[in-house]
Amino acid sequence: MADLLRLLLRVAEKAANVARVCRQEAPLFQLLVQEKTGDDKNKKFVQDFKTLADVVIQEMIRHDVGAEFPEMASFIHGEESNKFENGLGESVTVTVCGTEDETAALLAAVLDGDRTAASLLAGAIHQDPASIDAHTDGLAVPLDPSQLGIWIDPIDATSQYIEGREEVLEEGHLFPSGLHCALVLIGVYLRSTGEPVMGVINQPFHHKDPSSGRWSGRHFWGVCCGSVRACSVARAPPSAGAPGLSAVLSSSEKQVVKDSLRSLCGPGRLALASGAGYKILCVIQGLADVYVLSEGSTFKWDSCAPHALLRALGGGVADLAAGLRSQPTELTYHRHHPPGDGEQRGAERWANHGGLVAYRDPAQLHTVIAALRGKL
Template sequence: MADLLRLLLRVAEKAANVARLCRQDAHLFQLLVQEKTGEDKNKKFVQDFKTLADVVIQEMILHDVGVQFPEMSDFIHGEESNKFENGLGESVAVTVCSTEEETAKLLATVLDGDQAAAALLAGAIHQDPATIEATIDGLTVPLKPSELGIWIDPIDATSQYIEGREEALEEGRLFPSGLHCALVLIGVYLRSTGEPVMGVINQPFHNKDPGGSRWRGKHYWGVSCGGINICSESSPSDRSGEQRGLSVVLSSSEKQPVKEALTSVCGPENIMYASGAGYKILCVIQGLADAYILSEGSTYKWDSCAPHALLRALGGGVVDLAVSLQQSESGVQDPSTELTYHLPRADQTGADRWANYGGLVAYRDCSQLRSIMGALRGKL
């Protein structure tokens, strides 16, 4: 498991390098954006874009993990189809080849013969990043790779990535939108139960170097299995500072009855809004908000798997909102309400098979979860 975590941290950083490269090179970025259609489209959005960066990152992670852990290859899933259409209307299956030259040749067919752009992208795909620091020596978890599956969201909050608005982040403050909301998410789950057991989050656009020209990222990770709970972030009880009222982060499109119900327990000053499901859950992990509530079924397994593992390591979790609201008035939290990641919905097709249909609540503290459920019960 320590080897797997090291690998995921490394490939997530490679992914971040690809994401940064595609934003830094204006010519390359203009070639990359394509709108999703049909079953791949998130019905919440009028436009649901994917970029070649998304597809390349997903295929790169699948390739690199498959090389080191071939027994996992058939259980690595992602948000994106690897089909991309070039300017000639030809559909090209994007894959990562064994050599940089072969990958560049394939990418050139997607990029309408642009050899320079293809070589630039292939170089980032095949270049190993600097070592990622993580205190994981001696990590022993009684699991085998053959028992695990992986969910990848190559660039969560793609719309923010495409828009590219830059914000200077301040420690301890939630910023509702911007490039920092775009995250690389890699979650590991148990095939038998669907429990999330490991998560890696990379934030490619965390801050700029002192010269102000290049972005630097930040990574987060967590492992939760049995009695083992380790996270790169501190748990709520370890945090210093004054106590404040219960705070929540929502989507700006959240239903009005939900906003009103939460205002009664949080106060209007403690209701915040942000872009990207992954970023909103990261805000809960970091303690910038106590919970993230979504009443719609517009997130997917690839959005929640990685950050769910980190929250579990911190003593929290992510529950199915609809199922939780069906519980008794006692408010006793049943572990069966936690989201799982191994079974598709048989009554759906395409991406909808993997939607978190009941909505969700991401939380760090069970008592706060009970307060939220109490406020929402009977309102939906």
């Protein structure tokens, strides 16, 4: 399964290249934005956008992983429908074809015949990235592909990706918004239990070269299965002498949650940020101790990959509502919620309806639960 991890790192970097190509070609980018409607619309936002970049990345990952691990092909799930409507009102099913030319021809149909733009995208899809030094040599994972499923979030924080605000990141600091919040997330789970066992996160827009204007990214990975716990991120030491917890929240979080956690955290240790994946990545990196969300506005594809990294570091992602009722339980990824409820449709079937707490230290999880119990 170290081979699967290396493959996921490679396809995540290919995905990052696609995301960067779409941002770098302004006329192309204007063609790519399409409002989500119906059952696929995220109800948290007044407007929620699907981009062709999302669909292309998702289908590219599905194609590449399915080709190398065919026993997993039927269990590779993503956020997006692969149906895309062009300017003529024609519905096109986006797939990755056998050759670059064939993929370019299909994408040209989506892009209203713009073969230049289609060729740029097809080139990024079919071009293998340079070798990725992931330090996975010697990693042995006792899993079989037939036991596994995958969740893909092709571009998490799509609104930040579309807005495209550029920030100069400083190591050790959390930045609330910007292109750096847009992440490629690939999470692997056990089909039998829904337990997240492997995750890859790619941050396509980490550093911009001042001379060329080109962006480069970085990646993170983690594996947690049985006795195997490995992660590309070192486990952060406790904040020596820092008062209270540090937490990251969504700007739209309920005021009662903000007030409760503000009293729990020390001065200046409650931050707001965009993107569910980015907020969990902040916890992974030790930029925040916890990420709390009281709404059911995240989905299995948002949390699966970073959840695996947190488990590798001794933490996790718990269902907030379950913790407030009785005991915290970890999120799982193998069945929709609530099971068998015919009223849940589209994306809502896969929402984390109870909210969540992402944490590195179980003691901090229980502290947060105790602070919020009786207030939600």
